[in-house]
Amino acid sequence: MLALMFQVGRDTVAVDVRRVREVVPRVQLSLVTGAPAWLAGVFVYRGHVVPVVDLHRLTGAGECPPHLSSRIILFPWPADAPDSLVGLLATQVAEIREVPTDALGAVGPGHLGLGPALPDGHGIIRVLNPEALLAQIASGSGGAIAAGVHG
DSSP: OEEEEEEETTEEEEEEGGGOOEEEEOOOOBOOTTOOTTEEEEEEETTEEEEEEEHHHHTTSOSOOOOTTOEEEEEEOSTTOTTOEEEEEEEEEEEEEEOOOTTGGGSOOOSTTSOOEEEETTEEEEEEOHHHHHHHHHTTTTTTTTTTOOO
């Protein structure tokens, strides 16, 4: 699988590039009143309000560091509304590489949606399924994610 690689705390995470709509720079986000702490905020992208999940906060790794390599990875969500997007905030979003997934079925699920652990020559990587993660957290988003917030 050709994967976009990034960091969430100490975890190296891979996501299939075919699932990514776009990667954008980290921008100033507007806070959402009453939202869970892991919902970093929202921003307007191409005329739509996009909720952004801080993967660091979601997994208990603190807040996403304000590095130059921090990015918002955009995914279509929900699946039946392809123009709606949700952003995942991560750091060290800079590499695309081939990740062997032939052993993927043999490993167990990862913690809080980051996906199963997969050994590779660089250590352990988590293989993220963004649809499964968003489905897992949508009910706790105060409606911001489940509704596929539109502008």
